[in-house]
Amino acid sequence: MFYQLYEMNHAAMAPFRATADAMRLAYRHPFNPLSHTVVGRTLAAGFEVFERVTRRYGKPEFGLPTTTVNGQTVTVSEEIVWQKPFCNLIHFRRDLPAGAEPGPRILIVAPMSGHYATLLRGTVEALMQGADVYITDWIDARMVPVTDGGFDLDDYIDYVIEMIHHLGADTHVVAVCQPSVPVLAAVAVMEAKDDPLYPSSMTLMGGPIDTRSNPTAVNELAQNKPLEWFKDNVIMNVPWPQPGFMRAVYPGFLQLSGFMSMNLDRHMIAHKDFYMHLVKNDGDSAEKHRDFYDEYLAVMDLTAEFYLQTVDTVFIKHALPKGEMLHRGKLVDTKAIRNVALLTVEGENDDISGVGQTRAAQTICPNIPDDKRMHYLQPDVGHYGVFNGSRFRKEIAPRIIAFATQQSRGAKQSPVRRVIKGGKSA
Structure with missing residues (x-):
């Protein structure tokens, strides 16, 4: 009502x-x-x-008609290369100059947390100067008819796996904030099944892997309220005349x-x-x-089932770091990850995902070799600065591209500096 x-x-x-x-x-x-x-x-x-x-306010445009590659300005065109009721996969196709390398293939998994994927416009803009970039463009739930079915956290994980399969071997996944948990789970599911199309690397940025570490006000709200409170107070049905009329959503x-x-x-x-x-x-x-x-x-809007399952799994039960998270009824085993390289990135002043919450992925993935893992803490930035702004462009984006390039299959491997803060080695 x-x-x-x-x-x-x-x-x-x-x-x-x-x-x-x-x-x-x-x-x-x-x-x-x-x-x-x-x-x-x-x-x-x-x-x-x-x-x-x-x-x-309607959905904004990405508005990225050009980029710079090897010092030259090139045109960029958007194309949808994969499509499902709740998500489009957008490719930013660059008109590369002769002889230019495309760089690593990067799949950016945008957060499904209330804002559109265009919030990562700056992320895309910085990364596509040195990489072939794709991004998940999540669909507003109130625009999806109920006849298209539901969408929950299990479906989110399945979507990620399907997109990685679509892009093929040697894909590098970058999860920004909320999708850090389902992306890590998707990689664990793929590795447990010995999926040959597992991504070469995953980068988790400002994500709530373990919200018990340095909890923020957002984490404490979820922890102090039972799941029934969220069902009773924030879940509503889409009103007429929207296409998703009568779909239960978190507005x-x-x-x-x-x-x-x-x-x-x-x-x-x-x-x-x-x-x-x-x-x-x-x-x-x-x-x-x-x-x-x-x-x-x-x-x-977010579907009610996805929102409630995420709150319960990530913020109330802490299921992933406890080793209790399920996907389609089967345990998600992060210890199965052994081939996919891991880069975790945090912001020193992040008030959404506190320092240590993303780095927890390094602990719960003990079987990733040392030369395939790195953590970076960016000084003097908050949550937004982890994936956007001048420090992201100058400090974080180059590290993501360099890490992905180094971890590409067939690339010559060399010891990775485990950067902890401000470029200092651990």
Whole structure:
């Protein structure tokens, strides 16, 4: 019922948003004398802030038409190479210059945690300068008809395995945040079955492998509430007229409200600053605000079964690090991983996945040889900085590409520096 009320409220606000947008355009029009005054800019700024904080943000575009390879600018085209009801696999095909090596084939598994895969635009942009990049583009659950069936954590693991099979041998998997657990489980399942198409390496970044280590506020919330609380309070049915009408979901707007409440003062200050930038006609600063929040406020629904199974398995029972996680009724044995190289990456100031939670993968995968494992702790970055921003581009992305290149099948092996923090060797 709450979801229906949310939709009704959004619909009721539509005339006011339209009016505010029209007034914003009127007070910013160059032929309007007031647009050149503080009064006009103040009114236009107020109308724009109102329109932006009350709108629903659609799925953004990746918008990566070019990249740089060996110092040359080349064109990039997106193509869907694998498709299922809840996910598309996108390939960023580069028009490589003559003689250029494509680099390692990297499958980025984007988080299914409320935001679209475009949140990793910067991740893709940095990695495709030296690698052949694919990314999982998860579908908003409210857009999937109930006739297409359900989607849970077991299905997620199966999807990952199918995508690795589709890409073939010598694929390198990079899991960003939430998918660290299902990716590690998928690799363990493949290794236990002696699957010849196992990936050459997996990189786990800021993921909740073991949330008992250095728990954050997010972890404590899940730990302090029984699973029934989540079922009763955050699971809702998609309202009409959405394609997924009557599908049980964890709505994206609830996830967004949780994200916002964690740093509410910061978001309020950001919107106040945005208003002042508009009044002062500081277009560059205002545009940066728009770019960030166009992405941050675009959210998607998750299927109820996937959300509840993830909360129970990862955050309440800690099943994977305890050796108790099941996939299709069979135990997931991380000790079976022996051929797939492992790189774990953490951010020093991560307040979502605390320091040590991702590194725990190194402990529960004891049979990976030392020359196939490495851990890196990036100083002075939070959760977002683990996969985006200047430090990611300069410090983390080159390490991921170098690790994948070194661990490619047929590559000449040499001892791996087990980097712990800031480039220092362990």
